[in-house]
Amino acid sequence: MKSIGIRLFLSYLVVLVVGVIVLAVVAQFSLPNAYGRHLGAMEGLMGGQSNGMMGRGGGAVGPEGLYQNFRFSFFEALAWAGLAAAVVAVVVSVFVSRGLSAPIRAMTVASQRISEGHYSERVRAAGRDELGQLAESFNRMAEKLEQTEAMRRQLIGDVSHELRTPLTAIKGSMEGLIDNVLPADAETFSQIHEEADRLSRLVDDLQELSRVESGSFSLDRKPVAVSDLVTFMRKRLSRQYEAKGVTLTSDLPASLPPVLVDEDRIGQVMLNLAGNALRYTPAGGRVNISAEARGREVEVSVTDTGVGIPPEHLPHIFDRFYRVDKSRSRQAGSGSGIGLTIAKYLVEAHGGTIRVESAGEGRGSTFRFTLLAAL
Numbered sequence: 001m002k003s004i005g006i007r008l009f010l011s012y013l014v015v016l017v018v019g020v021i022v023l024a025v026v027a028q029f030s031l032p033n034a035y036g037r038h039l040g041a042m043e044g045l046m047g048g049q050s051n052g053m054m055g056r057g058g059g060a061v062g063p064e065g066l067y068q069n070f071r072f073s074f075f076e077a078l079a080w081a082g083l084a085a086a087v088v089a090v091v092v093s094v095f096v097s098r099g100l101s102a103p104i105r106a107m108t109v110a111s112q113r114i115s116e117g118h119y120s121e122r123v124r125a126a127g128r129d130e131l132g133q134l135a136e137s138f139n140r141m142a143e144k145l146e147q148t149e150a151m152r153r154q155l156i157g158d159v160s161h162e163l164r165t166p167l168t169a170i171k172g173s174m175e176g177l178i179d180n181v182l183p184a185d186a187e188t189f190s191q192i193h194e195e196a197d198r199l200s201r202l203v204d205d206l207q208e209l210s211r212v213e214s215g216s217f218s219l220d221r222k223p224v225a226v227s228d229l230v231t232f233m234r235k236r237l238s239r240q241y242e243a244k245g246v247t248l249t250s251d252l253p254a255s256l257p258p259v260l261v262d263e264d265r266i267g268q269v270m271l272n273l274a275g276n277a278l279r280y281t282p283a284g285g286r287v288n289i290s291a292e293a294r295g296r297e298v299e300v301s302v303t304d305t306g307v308g309i310p311p312e313h314l315p316h317i318f319d320r321f322y323r324v325d326k327s328r329s330r331q332a333g334s335g336s337g338i339g340l341t342i343a344k345y346l347v348e349a350h351g352g353t354i355r356v357e358s359a360g361e362g363r364g365s366t367f368r369f370t371l372l373a374a375l
């Protein structure tokens with residue numbers, strides 16, 4: 001049954017039909033009985049007073065009396081039948097209306113429980129009518145709320161954990177300085193400065209993450225050549241690549257169509273992927289940027305010959321604060337585990353997808369993302 005309107009209509013019809021049937025059946029049985037009784041009473045009257053027009057006690061005899069007795073017996077039968085029909089109709093109505101109001105009551109109870117913080121509350125979605133659909137969307141809403149709540153808790157836990165590490169380091173160094181355990185030299189101060197720097201980068205990343213997660217950013221999409229994105233990234237990173245001794249190459253076909261993107265945002269994604277590739281590739285390694293057109297899309301790949309990613313970590317690599325090797329990232333100095341999460345949001349905001357491939361530890365990684373071609 002698709003519509004609650006039809007269900008209501010059918011419920012009324014059921015009550016009506018049941019009422020009429022009961023009315024007819026009861027009338028069928030009670031009418032002869034009542035008629036016989038009234039007729040008997042009239043015969044009694046006629047026998048006792050054969051030559052008068054009026055019966056004892058004012059009862060009429062003759063055609064008028066017959067009519068009156070018929071009326072009495074008719075109304076008596078009707079009264080019994082009506083009473084029976086009303087009782088049955090009330091019982092049927094109670095069942096029918098219970099069936100209709102039960103899901104609404106269940107949803108009221110569930111929403112109260114959810115508002116009290118019991119986010120795992122769900123209702124049973126029975127039927128495919130509007131109430132069934134309402135129950136389904138109610139459950140979806142409850143699931144979303146549960147996820148958001150879990151994410152909020154996780155975020156608070158993660159953020160406090162992430163803030164604690166550099167803060168502990170700064171505090172430790174300061175205490176060392178106060179107690180004269182650490183020398184007040186450039187190295188100590190630059191260590192403190194590095195930790196403070198990490199803190200401020202983390203705060204910047206968190207701000208950016210909250211912006212992209214809430215979707216409160218606008219995209220200024222224009223056709224952009226992929227080579228321009230690569231050039232922008234090269235300008236920013238080539239010195240660091242040279243300093244580490246990692247070769248950066250690109251391999252873009254001449255026929256590649258431009259992509260329809262917000263240049264700054266996708267530039268940021270490119271920078272993040274190439275920056276990661278550099279960070280996780282030892283000296284002497286190679287990073288290559290390639291792209292190919294695929295129908296209405298262009299797929300950009302950043303391939304490195306670096307440390308690679310073990311297969312069990314691949315599904316989580318875009319999760320926020322996820323790091324394959326926490327100590328390694330900490331030592332490398334700048335990993336907060338948010339960069340890829342932001343990259344994923346930005347690519348998806350452009351209608352694209354991002355994925356990672358790696359043959360395993362020490363065997364390099366490839367990050368690929370798709371963008372819409374500006375055809």
Ligand code: ADP
Pocket residue numbers: 276277278280304306307308309317322323324325329334335336337338339340341364365
């Ligand atoms: P981070 O700031 O820690 O690099 P990301 O979100 O950019 O944060 O990356 C998450 C994790 O993914 C990194 O900590 C690292 O373990 C892994 N990772 C990212 N890029 C690469 C890569 N090119 N090679 C190997 N591991 C990588």
